[in-house]
Amino acid sequence: MTASSPSPLQRLIASNRSEDALFQILWLGVRLAAGGLMIHNGLDKLADIQGFADNVVTFIGLPYPVFFTYCAAYVEIVCAVCVILGLLTRFNALLLLGTMGVAIFFHLKADGLEIPPLETASLYATIYAFLLINGSGRWSLDALIAQKLES
Numbered sequence: 001m002t003a004s005s006p007s008p009l010q011r012l013i014a015s016n017r018s019e020d021a022l023f024q025i026l027w028l029g030v031r032l033a034a035g036g037l038m039i040h041n042g043l044d045k046l047a048d049i050q051g052f053a054d055n056v057v058t059f060i061g062l063p064y065p066v067f068f069t070y071c072a073a074y075v076e077i078v079c080a081v082c083v084i085l086g087l088l089t090r091f092n093a094l095l096l097l098g099t100m101g102v103a104i105f106f107h108l109k110a111d112g113l114e115i116p117p118l119e120t121a122s123l124y125a126t127i128y129a130f131l132l133i134n135g136s137g138r139w140s141l142d143a144l145i146a147q148k149l150e151s
Contacts, residue, residue, distance in 0.1 A: 013142040015135030027137035034127045035084035042076030086140020093131035100125035
């Protein structure tokens, strides 16, 4: 590996670059909002583990519904905190995008193409896809770590 070749960790945490401060502020705001609201979703699952397991996980046909309910809840809480902090954002966005994929599947199976049930999960999925592709932005722990790795 040459000195100018970024390491796998550097590639994982480096964000796409934009020098536009307003764009960076909006990028941070999206990260904070999507992360903060997702924590609420995870806490809702933990508030009624058996209800979510019976009404959602079992409905879509996954085995071990209580286990998968805990998995979804903790992914939504822990990964959302990491997204807020901008820590390993691409990895955490990938996990959150996966949970939103399952949510979209559930809503399609339960409600068909009715827009209101699909809307929230689809918007979250779009945001997490953006973060997966672009990283966390300038104001994040990823950016601080990348800066330290470069020096």
